[in-house]
Structures are given as structure tokens and as C-alpha cells.
Amino acid sequence: MSVQVNVNWQSQKSFLATNMEGDVVAIDGGSNGSGLGPSELLLAALGGCVSTTIMGVLEKKRQQITSFEIEIVGEKQPDWPKAYTAIHMIYKVSGVDINQAAVERAIELAETRYCTVSASLKAPVTHELVIFSEAPAPA
Numbered sequence: 278m279s280v281q282v283n284v285n286w287q288s289q290k291s292f293l294a295t296n297m298e299g300d301v302v303a304i305d306g307g308s309n310g311s312g313l314g315p316s317e318l319l320l321a322a323l324g325g326c327v328s329t330t331i332m333g334v335l336e337k338k339r340q341q342i343t344s345f346e347i348e349i350v351g352e353k354q355p356d357w358p359k360a361y362t363a364i365h366m367i368y369k370v371s372g373v374d375i376n377q378a379a380v381e382r383a384i385e386l387a388e389t390r391y392c393t394v395s396a397s398l399k400a401p402v403t404h405e406l407v408i409f410s411e412a413p414a415p416a
Contacts, residue, residue, distance in 0.1 A: 282294050282295065283295050284304065287311075289307060289309060290305065290307035291303070291306070291307075291311045291312065292304040292305075292306065292312075302318070304318060316351070316353070316361070319351075319361070320351050322394045323364065323366075323392070323398070324347045324349050324366070325394075326392040326395065327347070327384070327387040327388055327392045327395065328345065328347060328387075330383070330391045330392055331345070331368075331380075331387045332345060334379075334386055334387070335380065335383050338376070338379045340372060340375055340376060340380070341373040341375070342370060342371070342372040343371045343373070343411055344370070344371035344409070345369070345371075346368075346369040347366050347368055347369070348367040348369065349364065349365070349366050349367075350364070350365045350366075350367075351363070351365075351400075352364070360400070361398070362400055363400055363401055363402075363403070364398070364401070364402045365402075365404065365405075366402065366403070366404040366405075367404070367407065368380070368384060368404060368405070369409070370406065370407070370408050371408075371409040371410075372408075372409075372410075372411060373410075373411050374413070375408050375410065377406070380406060381406060384406065388404065
């Protein structure tokens, strides 16, 4: 199975990446503020990849999620190619009567089995989980 993305130069160090469906992401290789940098996009891709899997698993487990966020911190080598040497993700989950074991299992499945991006990285990826419990909505 192949996936194609076209990256087209706009100006200076600004590019647009377009997938086969026509979705577009701005890439900024400098500090123009016109998009995420390439290494930031890698972290965003990792976060997006695990997020979609986690939310799908939690939906199947009938978890009432009201808020979901991942804070992703990457540590890079100081010298070129400045590769990530470690990536740490902090999962922040809010909802009603959340089953922590269900969330932990969803994270495990996403990181180790279903996420193409995490499977493609050489850097070790660690994580922690923070759950914010909310009262059920009044009936």
C-alpha cells in the first residue's frame, strides 16, 4: 500500500503539503510563522495518529470523553541532523466516570499496535496519563 503527499514550494522556506484527497498543510522551514516546522509536523503526526486510534477505542468502550489533549515534547540532538532522541507524550483526558484501565489500554494499543507514525520512529516514545473526572450532566 502506498501513500502519496506532494510538497510544493511557495516562497523562501514555505511549502504546502497536499494529500491525494486535496487536504493541505502549511510547512514553514524558517521562522516566517506560515506553518509548523517539519520536525513539529512529525510530533503533530504522531499525536494525530495515536489520538484517532485512542478515541476510536474509547468510543467502543463507551467512555464519555469530554476533552482530550496530548502535550508532546521532543528532545533533539544538538547537531545535524538534529534527530529526536526521545519523545514524551502527556495525555490529558476529561470525562464522566472514565475507566483508567480502558484509557491506558487504548494508549498502549495506539502506541504499540495501530499507529503507523510511532512504528516508524527510531526515538523511544514514553508517556503519562492525566485524567480529569467530571460530574455527569444533569438529566
